[in-house]
Amino acid sequence: MTTINTVNTIPPDAMPAADRGGLWPLWSVLAVARFQIGRLLTPPRLALAALGVVFPAAVLWAAESISEDRLSREAGAMILYALIPEAVCMLGLLMTMCPAVADELERGTWVHVAVRPGGRRSLLLGTYLAAIGWTAAVAMSALIVALLLGVIRDGTSLAPVLIGLILLSCIGRGALFALPAVIVPKRALVASVGVALVVEYLAGFIPAVINQLTVSLRLRSLLVKWMGWRREVPIQMQLLIDTNPPWIQVTAVFILAAVLLLVAVLILEWRQFPPSEES
Amino acid sequence: MIALTHVTKLYGSVIGVNDVTVELGTGAYGLLGPNGAGKTTFLGLVTGQLRPSMGTVLVFGERPFFNARVLRRIGFCPASDLTERNATPQEWVRYLVQLSGFTPAAAAIRARRALEQVGLDEASRRPLGTLSKGMRQRAKLAGAIAHDPDLLVLDEPFDGLDPVARYELVELVRAWSQTRSLLVASHLLHEVEALHAGLAVILGGRLVASGPVEELRRLIDTLPSEVRVVSTNARRLAEVACRNPGVDTLRFIGDDTFVVGTRHPQQMAERIGITAREEGILVRELIPGDRSLEGIFGRLVQLHRGVAP
Structure with missing residues (x-):
């Protein structure tokens, strides 16, 4: 290399004066969450959300039409559980959490985020918050619409149970989908569907240690406990639920989510995307 | 400020930058190089987007990745280009x-101030998609x-801009560089020259030269360059060319064409032209040395590899 001595000398400046509070990582995360919510407020996304809101009510209405009578509280709870904390939350999180990194790469905004201090983790955690907020809002709206339909006897008493399950479903599964989002960003949706099927719906129903690591076991167990169905569940089916008290189930979901997010953040902090992979 | 020591960056089997050692105070x-030379990879390493496969990158004395x-x-x-079309500049910068x-309050103030600084305060509330490039x-x-x-790092900041926008942006960046450090990647020499910046020339992932623009220009001028002449009396003109100082090589391609290697291609071309006019010799082609950026890069590579004297 030919090196010629250089050049203009400017005294190095001190660190920029900081208007940063002690909670500066929190500001970054909240900024991302707010920005991602803004991105979700587009006509196609709102249309999808509206579909998610009316879909459970439509299924309930169809079920009532077939039975020709109002649904029992138990049957209503089972249907709503399958439709809202499971289906609506799962689909909502697939749409919002999976593209956490891929979307940035496609838009060419990844580079803007990656050069900010803590930008990568803020992107992931902020997107996670936005995904939870958006999905939970859609799911709760779906619950309200379904209950307002009035096809379930004593339906309003189900609201606290299902709201709790919706929140836990979003918290646990959002974190679960964070992993494919950072490991295989461009195939995150496909990978997440695979993870959902294999982990949540296959491993989750294996009566062994492995199902302790799934969100679906915790949600099922909480549904049984909060609905007071413990004694009514057949002995064979009791293998598919956990008998520990609700606070343990809730804590397990939070711990699972924290561990999954931590791993996802570490992977993302360490990832490199060659310029050719962007947009 | 920036120190790269034997830095190599590989993307699988593709080389991004190759054994680069450079220290920039x-x-x-200006980081100068044709498209695909490795400029963006170099900037990716400096800005902590990428980790070197080999070697060490230090910025402000520390490794930038995950720092x-x-x-x-x-x-x-x-x-x-910014593809975030629905957000306004104010929202995006904030x-x-x-x-x-x-904090949100501090960010709003800084965003407003920065947009004023770049002359975008009036358009700061229009969606980015409605703004010009x-x-x-x-x-x-x-x-x-x-x-x-x-340290401000800019990757091809003037690409695709019309001359007025380019001039305005050059002025902005130049004003910035009066008080802070600046690293600009470009494939256009005149853009970097306009910024009065020192140069680092990168080609094929290798750093082939660095220093002030004037020094590099002088260096480039000392490199041999070829003048190609096609004429009805090529032998006579070759004889004239050989009398000039600074001729390194001369070769004939057929009877009517010769190529002369010289360190003073412009003077050589002028001399041949004058002789041809004085002696009434028809010159069909007179092409002085390759002054294109690629040509300059090519000669710097030759120098770097020790091929050129």
Whole structure:
């Protein structure tokens, strides 16, 4: 290399004066969450959300039409559980959490985020918050619409149970989908569907240690406990639920989510995307 | 400020940069190289987007990858256009400033100030999708400077701009570089020259030269260059060419064409032209040395490899 001595000398400046509070990582995360919510407020996304809101009510209405009578509280709870904390939350999180990194790469905004201090983790955690907020809002709206339909006897008493399950479903599964989002960003949706099927719906129903690591076991167990169905569940089916008290189930979901997010953040902090992979 | 020591970056079997060693002190620098030379990879390493496969990258004395202390002091404006079309410049810049860890109130103030600085205050509330490319470039620049970095890194900042927008942006960047450090990647020599920046020339992933523009120009001028002549009396003109000082090589391609290697291609071309006119010799082609950037790069590579004298 030919090196010629250089050049203009400017005294190095001190660190920029900081208007940063002690909670500066929190500001970054909240900024991302707010920005991602803004991105979700587009006509196609709102249309999808509206579909998610009316879909459970439509299924309930169809079920009532077939039975020709109002649904029992138990049957209503089972249907709503399958439709809202499971289906609506799962689909909502697939749409919002999976593209956490891929979307940035496609838009060419990844580079803007990656050069900010803590930008990568803020992107992931902020997107996670936005995904939870958006999905939970859609799911709760779906619950309200379904209950307002009035096809379930004593339906309003189900609201606290299902709201709790919706929140836990979003918290646990959002974190679960964070992993494919950072490991295989461009195939995150496909990978997440695979993870959902294999982990949540296959491993989750294996009566062994492995199902302790799934969100679906915790949600099922909480549904049984909060609905007071413990004694009514057949002995064979009791293998598919956990008998520990609700606070343990809730804590397990939070711990699972924290561990999954931590791993996802570490992977993302360490990832490199060659310029050719962007947009 | 920036120190790369034997840095190689590989993307699988593809080389991004190859064994680059360079030290850039505080000040303004242009990273010059044709498309695909490795400039973006170089900037990716400096701005902590990429880790070197081999060697060490230090910015402000520390490794930039996964280092919030260093990243806080860097502002980066990438080459790609802003595709965030629905957000306004104010929202976009405020978002970036908050990502740098500022409180929402401080971020709003800094965003407004930065947009004023780049002359985008009036358009700051229009969606980015409705702005011209020049305005979006300014918005990107505002995002890069709003958190008050010590080092501003720009990747092809003038690409695709019309002459007026280019001039205005050059002035902006030049004003910035009066007080802070600057690293600009470009494939256009005159853009870097306009910034009065030192140069680092990169080609094929290798750093082939670095230094002030004037020094590099002098260096380039001393490199041999070829003059190609096609004439009805090529032998007579070759004889004249050989009498000139600084002729390194001369070869004939057929009876009517010869190529002369010289360190003074312009003077050589002028001399041949004058002789041809005086003696009434028809000259069909007279092509002085390759002054294109690629030609200059090519000769710098020759020098780097020790091929050129």
